Amino acid sequence: MTAFNPADFRRHFPALADAGVYLDSAATTLKPTAVIEATQQFYSHGAGTVHRSQFAAARALTDKYEQARERVARLLNAPLAHNIVWTRGTTEAINLVAQGYFRPRLQPGDEILVSEAEHHANLVPWLMVAAQTGAKVVKWPLGKDLLPENAALPSLLSSRTKVLALGQMSNVTGGCPDIAHAIALAHRAGAKVMIDGAQGVVHEPADVQQLDIDFYAFSAHKLYGPMGIGALYGKTSLLAEMQPWQGGGKMLTSVSFDGFSPQPVPWRFEAGTPNVAGVIGLSAALGWLDDVDLPAAESWSRGLADLAEERLSLLPGFRSYRASRSSLLSFDIAGAHHSDVVTLLAESGIALRAGQHCAQPLIQALGVSGTLRASFAPYNTLNDVEALVKGMTTALELLGD
Numbered sequence: 001m002t003a004f005n006p007a008d009f010r011r012h013f014p015a016l017a018d019a020g021v022y023l024d025s026a027a028t029t030l031k032p033t034a035v036i037e038a039t040q041q042f043y044s045h046g047a048g049t050v051h052r053s054q055f056a057a058a059r060a061l062t063d064k065y066e067q068a069r070e071r072v073a074r075l076l077n078a079p080l081a082h083n084i085v086w087t088r089g090t091t092e093a094i095n096l097v098a099q100g101y102f103r104p105r106l107q108p109g110d111e112i113l114v115s116e117a118e119h120h121a122n123l124v125p126w127l128m129v130a131a132q133t134g135a136k137v138v139k140w141p142l143g144k145d146l147l148p149e150n151a152a153l154p155s156l157l158s159s160r161t162k163v164l165a166l167g168q169m170s171n172v173t174g175g176c177p178d179i180a181h182a183i184a185l186a187h188r189a190g191a192k193v194m195i196d197g198a199q200g201v202v203h204e205p206a207d208v209q210q211l212d213i214d215f216y217a218f219s220a221h222k223l224y225g226p227m228g229i230g231a232l233y234g235k236t237s238l239l240a241e242m243q244p245w246q247g248g249g250k251m252l253t254s255v256s257f258d259g260f261s262p263q264p265v266p267w268r269f270e271a272g273t274p275n276v277a278g279v280i281g282l283s284a285a286l287g288w289l290d291d292v293d294l295p296a297a298e299s300w301s302r303g304l305a306d307l308a309e310e311r312l313s314l315l316p317g318f319r320s321y322r323a324s325r326s327s328l329l330s331f332d333i334a335g336a337h338h339s340d341v342v343t344l345l346a347e348s349g350i351a352l353r354a355g356q357h358c359a360q361p362l363i364q365a366l367g368v369s370g371t372l373r374a375s376f377a378p379y380n381t382l383n384d385v386e387a388l389v390k391g392m393t394t395a396l397e398l399l400g401d
């Protein structure tokens, strides 16, 4: 594929045959054949594990595993493959940073600035490390445009602020804050920045050098890859100062009852037998994505969300919680409970998500008990939008009866 063609793109996703109208790609994307085949190939023909054995199959596997790290480094424009640490996903990456980098450094009186738009994965690890160290989690509130309010940021940052935790894209509103601006201000105050790229990476992988990002996390499963694997990017100097969080096999060079010497970065952060199939699947996803015109694909799915918003806005009581023109549309209907609506939509074969989306503070700030969320991907079609509108109309008629 050189230019984007939605019909061609769909052919790569066998699950579309069974998934019905799949509008839940923000939860997890469907997987292309390239990823399925690479994973199957690993389990069918692979032998051994990585970084442990001398036989040829295991050595070949280790090469593939480390080449995948280089691929992720290229995706994010990281200076070195060694800036990439394998994790189970975004959640584990943020916990690793909170515990490995910040826990030994935070003191009572220090502040952790967290935007009100964050997923629980970029809030709870900070609440935990705050409770462990006596530091305080400070809220960067949402503004009227449903993005963390830019005007409030300078007065929230001070020499007490040790870290700013910010999402590249909200999983509820689709809002994409100006992370370059926030990073510059945070750095001026002397704070480090943790960017949660879980939602953003599939739309526009961050250039970590250009944006001067300290830590960046993402999950493969939201980028057409397997579940249970993700990555943390960290600046070389910061990873060098970060302490291993989990101990075990292969994260050390020597150990006795008096202590251990850790491996170099990044292996010191990867204790135990890793998710080799996951790494290989992620690498296949990135290889496959090399041939996709991402901006064109993005513009297709964004156009579908625009159309859905336009069509659904004709329904009485429709309210949109869409912050930016993204491929994600959160909405509700005044007087209809989101969980009733989503149940009726599910009966019509339409898969979307309803509720609080693991972002309770944001939902509270929106002043609702939850929303419906239709998240579009480049494999969705105009027919999917029509099905959603029809399903919503029928659901509201049934609820009105």
Ligand code: PMP
Pocket: 026, 027, 088, 089, 090, 091, 092, 119, 121, 122, 167, 169, 170, 171, 196, 198, 199, 219, 358
């Ligand atoms: N942050 C955001 C914005 C997310 O949408 C998600 C997944 N819903 C996460 C973090 C956590 O990702 P994972 O569950 O893959 O660790």
